[in-house]
Amino acid sequence: MNDRVVGDVKRVVGPVVEARRTTRVQMLELALVGEHRLVGEVVHIQGDSAWVQVYEDTTGLRPGAPISSYGRPLSVELGPGLVGSIYDGVQRPLDAIRLQMGDFISKGASMPALDRMRTWRFVPSVTPPCPVSAGMVIGTVKETELIQHKIMVPPNMSSELVEIAAEGEYHVTDTVARVRTIDGVLELPLFQTWPVRAPRPYTARLAHSTPLITGQRVIDTLLPVARGGVVVVPGGFGTGKTMVQHALAEWCDADLVVYIGCGERGNEMTEVLTDFPKLTDPRTGRSLMERTILIANTSNMPVAAREASIYTGITIAEYFRDMGMHVAVMADSTSRWAEALRELSGRMEEMPADEGFPAYLPTRLAEFYERAGSVRTLNGAEGSISTIGAVSPPGGDFSEPVTQHTKRFVRAFWALDKQLANARHYPAISWLDSYSEYVEDVSEWWSGKTNGEWYGLRTGLFSIMQQEARLQKVVKLVGADVLPDSQRLILEVASIFKNAFLQQSAFDKVDAFCVAEKQYLMLKTIVTLHNCAAESIKNGVTLEAIQKLPVMRDVMRMKYQYANDNAAGLRELLENIERSFHALAGATA
Amino acid sequence: MPLPAPPHEVTNAKLLDRREYLGVDEVSGPIVAIRNIHNVGYNELVEITDGRGKVRLGMTLEVSEGAAVAQVFEGTSGLTLEHTRVRFRGEPLAMPVSEELLGRAFDGLGRPIDGGPDPIGEERDVNGLPVNPTARAYPREFIQTGVSAIDGMNTLVRGQKLPIFSGSGLPHRQLVAQITRQSKIVGEDAPFAVVFAGMGIKHDEATFYLKSFEDSGAMERVIVFLSLADAPSVERLVTPRTALTVAEYLAFDLGMHVLTVLTDMTNYCEALREISTQRKEIPSRKGYPGYLYSDLASIYERAGMIRDKVGSITQVPVVSMPNDDISHPIPDLSGYITEGQIVLERDLAQRGIYPPIAGLPSLSRLMKDGIGEGMTREDHAHLASQLFAGYARVKEIRALASVIGEDELSPLDHQYLQFGDAFEQKFLKQDYEENRSIEQTLDLGWHVLSSLPREELHRITEEEIGKYYGK
Incomplete structure (x- = not known):
């Protein structure tokens, strides 16, 4: 593609550059700045000057340096080769950059996002001539064992297919189809491009009905998220935001995971890169890397590219959603993204609102989160994007602007709690401060799996936890010993619930992932235990006698004791509890 | 080694062919604005010569057509608008690197303060470049480290950045000195080095560190960069970068394991705020610039290891919490970037417990991958988790006891209190000279844990209880 000079540098202020003598520049157009052709984006135009935010280090850039443009917006390449890759915030392949530049990223790297040398086996699925509509699948490429990549007609293009390539090996740039449109005959290669800031179109939004099963009990049972839902995970440092995000990326039952490391630690991305290829998906037995795409713009990489990274990630997610996949997007951390926005805004001397953030922060947040959802795609399939955004509030204070504005656009809130993290209770999701509005949406799904018991059991437990919170206030003043046994039982059951159910060890082979059935049975076990014990206490059994029952110890260890496929074991434990209490009642009587 | 004298003026004969301008347009704090010049580059080095011929170094912060704004590392005192000469070097600030730097002492800009010759070697841009995440x-x-509270519960691993969050009057100096002296990889004898960057610390603090390096007999493996409290504050902004540039060379070119001590990052951030305010930038929390996080990240993220390379950079920055407030922007943002934190607690220090490492808020994020069978011991993870859980309970019971009195506590609660005391007095507390092996630390952990009934140990397997409990 040809580029032309559109202006030159007037002023350099960190990552933003003021351009002068600009001609025919478009808002959000991709610009190449200076001799190194640093990638940037036009973010403000006024008369014959413009502001460009530059995605690379601007050290050494001088006034007078030329700025050129291709006349198109910042876009991503979408096609076979995305899965298993790691990109920076503007979709430059970090693997290939390492081969070219070595261990450190120097500036001016220019690389196509999709490997041009690699070939893919294309299998056509339509026969010309036939009409094709936007988003229609014309063939497939088996990208990994898990991902059947559908080659689609780009959106905004309705036409007639005149020719399609035969089954065979093709590069991403090879033409695989010719279509006749009102603009003449167009050639479609294996890949398409799409501007990152524009949501990809779909036919209709669908209601949420299926939960995104994450294998984490506190989430699935207490604070579920539906496929197509949006969740925010706020937490001060050290409360385990990244651990939650990693656990979800590892265990959730999405078809594809897009993990955006936005302004976070380099080693965290390295951890994903080294661990995921070795981890296997519990459902398919394949390597997790075969369904993961990483966007890494670590905290020391250029700040403007951090701002772009979440758009790059969500656009890729939308592309796979359009194939009818269920995609999960982890954005860690949206606070760093907002800070990038603040830095760029400050450098352009815009008027600040709350805590120096620009006044358009909520608009941008809404735009991002609304790109999630469950949809009917252009080709009639059902696909979804579930977005889980981490927020890093300064000082762990949830009243700050990013947390507060994000709360307006999400329907589930998983608050991470410092006290729980301090006691190394992970996931440190507070069951009292958090909420999920998806409970009603997914309760039908759960009911179908649990003989209709799920909602009732869950409510029962919530009420125990709330009673416990109230009782704890009393205990803090007078100690637990003065409470009657019936109330001490609440404390006891709540403690079992915390330790045996909510706390989940990410490093334990059995416990790291918990299937829906096991969650249900564990929940039922604890509720049954509570009901039996409450009944016994009414009949004069002491709490001490109950605490001495051997089944209590079994309950405490059930999460480690019974593997995901050992539902029979848990059912036996349930019967055992009833038997034990029966025996206890007999002994007391 | 005696404490070096303050740096004297340096003249640099290089690059005389560059244009020189007479007169500047504005001097404000450490910032100088120059107009009517040819176009200069962003983030480039500037030489500023005052009326008496003394040369100072600076860096461009903002460039526009025919004008530039620069910060002067050595301060602007004595500069006049008319007689100041400015020369643009056309390159970023660079530090010459070589193995010869070992055992030497420099100021924040990399100029010798030990009376030795100027450093010679390949010149490297002090700003460094981000490591490609795929290369890590x-x-x-x-x-x-020989310190139980760290080895047992907040394990440090090679290539980690683990700061010490301290407060004024708390013994972070001793702890840093102890860590630098005792740190080793069990059963390995690889080449190591210590790079020490002192930013805005006092002369006697610097003397303490230098003496401790000397006493440990490792002075020839140490490189010191000092920008002390009476040096111009702007110099502090480059000090950690100069130091890390050298550390990167030692680690990734020469294959050494480099322990980098950065003290005190709070002074660094204050200097950053000073410059930002002078430039009238829009402040975020407490007047610190909005880019404080990114700026700190550009320092902390220079720790790590690189695939297929032998060396490593482990960072131990010291962050003093203003007014002991961990939610202050500096410790807060540091904690978001670093891989954990060792928090010092005033209450423990006042009760005479050294090192006063707070049990609960301290954390090492990389611990989970550095411990266990083959690395430390198979019971390490569960033991540490149980100690944390137990100590959290102790804190709750102590709070309760302060309300209802100890007499009203249940027998189990009393056992927990005993455990809490044993944990603090036997496990946490140790001597400044005491170097405990990891086995000693873990055995000690089991020893204090055995004051709890075994039914309370939910996070430990039966097998481990059988093997270690009560031993």
Whole structure:
């Protein structure tokens, strides 16, 4: 593609550059700045000057340096080769950059996002001539064992297919189809491009009905998220935001995971890169890397590219959603993204609102989160994007602007709690401060799996936890010993619930992932235990006698004791509890 | 080694062919604005010569057509608008690197303060470049510091950045000195080095560190960069970068394991705020610039290991919490970037417990991959988790006891209190000279844990209880 000079540098202020003598520049157009052709984006135009935010280090850039443009917006390449890759915030392949530049990223790297040398086996699925509509699948490429990549007609293009390539090996740039449109005959290669800031179109939004099963009990049972839902995970440092995000990326039952490391630690991305290829998906037995795409713009990489990274990630997610996949997007951390926005805004001397953030922060947040959802795609399939955004509030204070504005656009809130993290209770999701509005949406799904018991059991437990919170206030003043046994039982059951159910060890082979059935049975076990014990206490059994029952110890260890496929074991434990209490009642009587 | 004298003027004869301008347009704090010049580059080095011929170094912060704004590392006192000469070097600030730097002492800009010759070697841009995340190797080699609270519960691994959050009057100096002296990889004898960057610390603090390096007999493996409290504050902004540039060379070119001590990052951030305010930038929390996080990240993220390379950079920055407030922007943002934190607690220090490492808020994020069978011991993870859980309970019971009195506590609660005391007095507390092996630390952990009934140990397997409990 040809580029032309559109202006030159007037002023350099960190990552933003003021351009002068600009001609025919478009808002959000991709610009190449200076001799190194640093990638940037036009973010403000006024008369014959413009502001460009530059995605690379601007050290050494001088006034007078030329700025050129291709006349198109910042876009991503979408096609076979995305899965298993790691990109920076503007979709430059970090693997290939390492081969070219070595261990450190120097500036001016220019690389196509999709490997041009690699070939893919294309299998056509339509026969010309036939009409094709936007988003229609014309063939497939088996990208990994898990991902059947559908080659689609780009959106905004309705036409007639005149020719399609035969089954065979093709590069991403090879033409695989010719279509006749009102603009003449167009050639479609294996890949398409799409501007990152524009949501990809779909036919209709669908209601949420299926939960995104994450294998984490506190989430699935207490604070579920539906496929197509949006969740925010706020937490001060050290409360385990990244651990939650990693656990979800590892265990959730999405078809594809897009993990955006936005302004976070380099080693965290390295951890994903080294661990995921070795981890296997519990459902398919394949390597997790075969369904993961990483966007890494670590905290020391250029700040403007951090701002772009979440758009790059969500656009890729939308592309796979359009194939009818269920995609999960982890954005860690949206606070760093907002800070990038603040830095760029400050450098352009815009008027600040709350805590120096620009006044358009909520608009941008809404735009991002609304790109999630469950949809009917252009080709009639059902696909979804579930977005889980981490927020890093300064000082762990949830009243700050990013947390507060994000709360307006999400329907589930998983608050991470410092006290729980301090006691190394992970996931440190507070069951009292958090909420999920998806409970009603997914309760039908759960009911179908649990003989209709799920909602009732869950409510029962919530009420125990709330009673416990109230009782704890009393205990803090007078100690637990003065409470009657019936109330001490609440404390006891709540403690079992915390330790045996909510706390989940990410490093334990059995416990790291918990299937829906096991969650249900564990929940039922604890509720049954509570009901039996409450009944016994009414009949004069002491709490001490109950605490001495051997089944209590079994309950405490059930999460480690019974593997995901050992539902029979848990059912036996349930019967055992009833038997034990029966025996206890007999002994007391 | 005696404490070096303050730096004297340096003249640089290089690059005389560059244009020189007479007169500047504005001097404000450490900032100088120059107009009517040819176009100069962003972030480039500037030489500023005052009326008496003394040369100072600076860096461009903002460039526009025919004008530039620069910060002057050595301060602007004595500069006049008319007689100041400015020369643009056309390159960023660079530090010459070589193995000869070992054992030497420099100021924040990399100029010798030990009376030795100017450093010679390949010149490297002090700003460094971001490591490609695909090039990083994930840190997992256990470093034994000999301090139980760290080894046992907040394990340090090679290539980690683990800051010490301290407060004024707390013994972070001793702890840093102890860590630098005792750190080793069990059963390994690889070349190591210590790079020490002192930013805005007092002369006697610097003397303490230098003496401790000397006493440990490792002075020839240490490189010191000092920008002391009476040096111009702007110099502090480059000090950690100069130091890390050298550390990167030692680690990734020469294959050494480099322990980098950065003290005190709070002074660094204050200097950053000073410059930002002078430039009238829009402040975020407490007047610190909005880019404080990114700026700190550009320092902390220079720790790590690289695939297929031998060396490593482990960072131990000291962050003093203003007014002991961990939610202050500096410790807060540091904690978001670093891989954990060692928090010093005033209450423990006042009760005479050294090192006063707070049990609960301290954390090492990389611990999980550096411990266990083959690295430390198979019971390490569960033991540490149980100690944390137990100590959290102790804190709750102590709070309760302060309300209802100890007499009203249940027998189990009393056992927990005993455990809490044993944990603090036997496990946490140790001597400044005491170097505990990891086995000693873990055995000690089991020893104090055995004051709890075994039914309370939910996070430990039966097998481990059988093997270690009560031993």
